[in-house]
Amino acid sequence: MTYIDRTTLDAKALKDKILKLKEEHSAVILAHNYQIGEVQDIADFIGDSLELARKAANLDADVIVFCGVDFMAETAAILSPEKTVLLPAADANCPMAEMITAGELRVLKERFPDAAVVCYVNTSAEVKAESDICCTSSNAVKVVESLDEDKVIFVPDRNLGSYVARFTDKQVMPWEGFCFVHDRITPEDVINARKLHPGAEVLVHPECRSEVVDLADHVYSTSGMIEHVCKSENKEFIIGTEVGIIHRMKNDCPDKLYYPLSDNAVCITMKRTDLQKVYNSLESLTPRVTVPEEVAEKARLAIQRMLDIK
Template identity: 50%
Template sequence: MDIKEQIKRLKKEKNAVILAHTYQPGDIQDAADYVGDSYGLSVQASNTDADVIVFCGVRFMAETAHILSPSKKVILPAEDAGCPMADMINGDDIVKLKEKYPDYLVMCYVNSTSEIKAHSDVCCTSSNAVKIAQKLPPEKGILFVPDQHLGSYIMEQLGREMVLWDGFCPTHVRIQPEMIKQARELYPDASILIHPEAPRACRELCDQVLSTGQMVQHVKTSETMEFVIATELGLIHTLQRERPDKTYHPLFSGLLCPNMKKGSLEQIVSALEGTGGEVITLPQEIRQKAKYSLTCMLELS
């Protein structure tokens, strides 16, 4: 049996839904029921009547799906798919940070572990980060974890001082200003889109600073027909599916997240059969506290 047909059969048997992040390999995106950014996928999963969620992404994404849908079985097909940025801060780090700044609110990027979410006052995504920060009490300081670059983007937009953890995305920090200048010369008619996880010096040279979900929406509705994409290469497959009539250029071929590329169709089959992948479970206390920071984000969005 063809592996895609096998996946369809198993999905029906298990009442399962397959979620794939836009950075996943193209064949996984094509096999998924929903493709999108991490938080949007978790919300989508919580709104389905599926009993099983197969989350093709990295660990923090599957954890978020479990936090929002504790009654569903959430499986991470690639068990070793972690996120280096999420792992750049741990529970002890954030406790010490809060002791140093006791009157500050902790604003946590959703690209973080459940432990960090549990220590936070509110979460945010790359698309709503500015909006969330703007709604926090102006008399309160903000501790932003873990991504210093998204944090600096918020500060630029609002003119608000924040204490930033020094975490970063190893993929997006490979972007250099010279690459963007070269792309301008090579593709003078293209609009350059960059993710806010990229360094400020690079963001300032681009036409739009957008989350992955915002990039998809922008490309779908924009009259522009040619784009340079300054984020993980997997997004180009998503964009080509949405608007195949447009032209997309990767900023450079090294914009690959190794963890996002660990998944395979065979791993999806194993996850659905119950012979592979990891079923995500979290301590109840951590899950409930983490859900609080996610709920606060929804209320402020």
């Protein structure tokens, strides 16, 4: 008797239905590098926050299905207000983005009126609207260096702010937010991983603590990591970021070996999107993400200033 893997059949059927609905709705699926493998595999474009922001701004589509977290879908809605932007997992929030509010930022601006405000894209639309310019982990140093002001309020990630401060003479004043996935990685994790894999390069994300960054061979955004491993002559890598990226690395550079720096580096909200939710979202065209125009107009300026930096 031949065994039929019903799970595989269901996944294939879902993929076929998703492809059909995509065509019907003139839709494009964007997925962050941290998404689960089956979602990455169905996506039209995979990338980090900067790549997906650029893609969202220039897509020829009526519907954007954003497989990521809330602030990413908000950014797409701000950049493409004429499009229908869907977030398949309505509860896929970013805990770090919730660590700073627009009200708290206004207080900071009053306290330091001569400082520019740089906000990480991992923030709400309301916080972006109160900021001078946005940044991502891949361009944060370049963004800060582009400013005329000598003082910079940097929200919300203290670790990324500290990393940026290494490469600029400007006074960087970081907020006390953090990514729980990266902040929980410890120097001991690096030491133990090197013992287990002595020939492997250690790559970490700049959202990690300074003492972890100090022990790494290289510090990159997620797409920076992917570019590095594909170009490097080295064959083994210890990956210090959310473990979902390893799926893409294995697809892009299958002849190399990848080890997570920490098995605990899992963003539970990034994992809330699956094929069933992508299908449900395309079928119903919900949950839709919108941003009030009075907020979007101001936030758009901060995002566009970032995108204008090459």
